Amino acid sequence: MAIDTQPPALQSPPESAESDDTSRSMPSAQGPEKSILSSMLKDPEQWIGRAQEENLTKDHFYLPGHGLLYEFLTELNTKGTEIELVSLVQLLHDRGILDHVGGPAAITDIYTYAPNAAHFMTHLSLVKDKYVLRSIIRTCTESISEAYDNPEDTAVLLDRVEQEVLGIRQGRETTKAFDLKHEVSEVIKQFQQLLAGELETQGVSTGYQKLDTMSKGLKPGEMFVVAARPSMGKTSLMMNLVEHMCIDQGVPTMVFSCEMTSFQIVQRLLFSRARFPMSKLSKGFTPTKDEIKKLTRASKEIGSANMWIDDTAGIPIDTLRAKARRKKREEGLGLIAIDYLQLLKSNSRQASNSREREIGEISAGIKALAKELEVPIIVLAQLNRGPEGRTGSSLGVPRMSDLRESGTIEQDADMIGLLYRSAYYAETEEEKAEEAGKAELVLAKNRNGETGHIPLTFIAELMRFETRAHEED
Numbered sequence: 001m002a003i004d005t006q007p008p009a010l011q012s013p014p015e016s017a018e019s020d021d022t023s024r025s026m027p028s029a030q031g032p033e034k035s036i037l038s039s040m041l042k043d044p045e046q047w048i049g050r051a052q053e054e055n056l057t058k059d060h061f062y063l064p065g066h067g068l069l070y071e072f073l074t075e076l077n078t079k080g081t082e083i084e085l086v087s088l089v090q091l092l093h094d095r096g097i098l099d100h101v102g103g104p105a106a107i108t109d110i111y112t113y114a115p116n117a118a119h120f121m122t123h124l125s126l127v128k129d130k131y132v133l134r135s136i137i138r139t140c141t142e143s144i145s146e147a148y149d150n151p152e153d154t155a156v157l158l159d160r161v162e163q164e165v166l167g168i169r170q171g172r173e174t175t176k177a178f179d180l181k182h183e184v185s186e187v188i189k190q191f192q193q194l195l196a197g198e199l200e201t202q203g204v205s206t207g208y209q210k211l212d213t214m215s216k217g218l219k220p221g222e223m224f225v226v227a228a229r230p231s232m233g234k235t236s237l238m239m240n241l242v243e244h245m246c247i248d249q250g251v252p253t254m255v256f257s258c259e260m261t262s263f264q265i266v267q268r269l270l271f272s273r274a275r276f277p278m279s280k281l282s283k284g285f286t287p288t289k290d291e292i293k294k295l296t297r298a299s300k301e302i303g304s305a306n307m308w309i310d311d312t313a314g315i316p317i318d319t320l321r322a323k324a325r326r327k328k329r330e331e332g333l334g335l336i337a338i339d340y341l342q343l344l345k346s347n348s349r350q351a352s353n354s355r356e357r358e359i360g361e362i363s364a365g366i367k368a369l370a371k372e373l374e375v376p377i378i379v380l381a382q383l384n385r386g387p388e389g390r391t392g393s394s395l396g397v398p399r400m401s402d403l404r405e406s407g408t409i410e411q412d413a414d415m416i417g418l419l420y421r422s423a424y425y426a427e428t429e430e431e432k433a434e435e436a437g438k439a440e441l442v443l444a445k446n447r448n449g450e451t452g453h454i455p456l457t458f459i460a461e462l463m464r465f466e467t468r469a470h471e472e473d
Contacts (some may be wrong), residue, residue, distance in 0.1 A: 002181035027133040028062035034125035037066060037110050039117035040073055044083040047120060048073055054124060060131040062368045067099045069110070072097065085111055135168045159318035162324045166325055187246045188341030191436060202375065204335065208467055210454045214443055218245075218376035220337070222411060225341070225439075227381040227403055228419035229388075229396075231462040233439070235260065235339050236463040237419060239269055241378060242307070242337050247273070251334035252306035253328055256320055258343035262309040266302070268463055271388055276300035306331070328373045336373075338366065340380035341409070360408035368413040381409060383418070388425075396425035400444045416445040421458055439465060 005071075039047045040351075052074060058067030072092065076083055089107055092098040101107065136317045203217030219225055228234045239255075246253040257265050271278050272297045274294040280287075289293070312322060320338070326334050336343070346361040387400035398418040403409050410416065420442065423435035439456040455468040 007172070026062070026137065027130045029123070029126040029130045030066075033061050033063065033066045034110050034156060036127065037069060037073075037118055038112070038114035039120045040070075041083070041085065041088070041107075042114075043117060044073065044077055048077040048083075049119060050120070050441075051124065052077075054128075056124060056128070060127050060132070062130065063091040065106065068097060068199045069101045069107075072101075102224065132168060136165075137165045139168065148197045149306040155316055155318050159321065162322050162325065166329070167394070194425065204249065206241055208247070208441075208454065208456070208465075209465070211417075211441065211443070214321050214446060214450050214452060214454070216449060218378070219377060219448075220374040221371045222376045222414040223370050224376060224378045224415045224417070225381050225403075225409060225413040226378060226417045226419060227383050227399065229383050232419045232421055233458055233465065234242040234419055236268070236272075236458075237465050238337050238339055238378055238380055238439070239265065239272070239463075240465050242335070243269060243273060246307050247301055250306070252332050253308070253335040253337065254324060254333055255307065255309045256315060256336070257309060257311045258313055258315060259339055260311065262311045265309055265311070270298055270302055271297070271361065271464045273302065273415075275464075277461055277462055279391045297349045314343060314345050317362045318346075320344065321365060321369050322367060333373060333375055334379040336369070336375055338379040340382060342382050356407075360430060363383050363408045366395070387420075396422065398442065410445065413445060414447045415443065417454075418442040419442050438468070 026278050026304045036047070036051065041052065051070075056070070058071040061067035061070060072095070073083065076088075076091070084097075085107065089098065089104050092101060092107070098104065102109075106245055139161070143157075143164075146157055166214040203215075203219035203222070205212050205217050206215070215224075226234055226237060242253055242255060245251045251469045255265065260268075274291075274297070276287075276291055276295055308327060310320075312319070324333065341362060342359065344362045346358045346365075350357055351363075366377055366379055381403060383398055383402040387398050390397060398420055400410060400418070402418075403416075404423055418441070421435075421439045421440065423432050423438060437457050437459065439458040441456055442453040443454060446452065457468040458465050
């Protein structure tokens with residue numbers, strides 16, 4: 001096949017890619033684009049695969065013709081089709097896209113453009129950098145336009161803009177190639193460890209053995225709802241979980257407290273960890289040397305922990321997500337705890353007309369955040385008065401249907417634990433004495449494991465829940 005050696009111009013960039021400022025063009029690296037395509041044509045096996053490993057897509061190319069050619073090359077490489085100049089031109093012609101990439105002369109020009117591939121990675125990096133700059137310009141331009149349109153849901157617009165900007169950063173990062181054989185080997189290895197009792201959890205340990213056995217630990221992307229009636233100790237249990245994961249295991253944690261101040265949270269955490277009853281704090285009390293030693297050690301451990309507390313009352317879900325994203329991006333984040341779901345707000349226009357719709361948006365937003373940031377989220381929730389309306393042995397015993405505006409929460413949560421203390425509902429002093437300290441966490445939903453009852457002991461003066469041996473009926 002005769003190939004014309006005079007290269008026609010490739011397609012111009014689409015109008016949408018042009019800058020609003022007519023005196024300035026969009027950032028591009030057309031030379032490096034041709035260079036990396038040239039390397040791919042000369043050594044397809046090495047450089048097409050390398051480009052795919054670096055997550056290069058047709059959208060990274062400024063000129064549509066370059067992007068179209070790259071997409072075609074990756075398609076041929078995936079199929080195992082041999083790539084050489086003459087047959088490539090014929091295949092492009094047969095597919096009806098030869099003219100869209102500039103014709104035979106443009107292919108020849110690209111092929112001869114780079115004498116060697118020594119600078120392939122440098123040129124690829126330049127192409128991706130220019131794409132990032134164009135993405136920033138497009139996102140900002142669209143955001144400015146929407147802002148001028150004076151949208152009613154300003155908070156929703158702000159959340160979307162931040163998501164798009166974060167998406168640019170995430171898209172720029174290169175992920176490791178997926179190796180199926182390696183992943184299968186890792187799954188089998190983990191399975192063998194579980195059978196041998198060498199591995200108790202797959203996620204982060206909660207510190208409660210039976211909960212770890214049933215849940216296999218809190219895993220990235222999971223939403224764990226702990227629900228109870230008021231005064232059951234929801235916040236204490238949440239902070240016990242946070243204490244074990246953040247302080248004992250070093251997991252960077254962010255706590256959103258809508259009900260208590262950061263001072264109250266830290267105060268509880270300090271005295272609970274030191275096992276020092278706050279009831280002792282009174283004028284004239286003199287702590288022992290051992291108590292001072294425990295308080296000093298606890299204060300050092302808490303002070304050096306990677307824990308951040310946000311005590312904004314009634315924080316909107318989009319603001320919460322923005323703060324969590326920023327913390328994840330800047331300092332890393334392995335766990336989020338929220339106290340509690342019904343105290344959050346949604347600023348969307350649709351949510352203003354329906355409380356159920358608002359709770360649905362909040363619940364879905366928390367679950368989406370867990371998946372987006374790839375961290376487990378513990379979120380407390382309030383139960384309605386259903387437990388108080390029951391009689392006999394069922395008095396006070398919670399059910400999943402007792403969750404306020406429960407439909408969406410039940411659907412979004414990966415695990416739901418219902419916290420219950422029987423002494424709270426005891427009708428006589430004798431019963432109160434008999435049930436004192438007894439607590440149960442009923443794992444009513446577990447998307448990836450078994451459900452059941454987890455016996456606990458509540459030490460009120462220390463605000464701690466500890467594992468309790470199961471009592472057979």
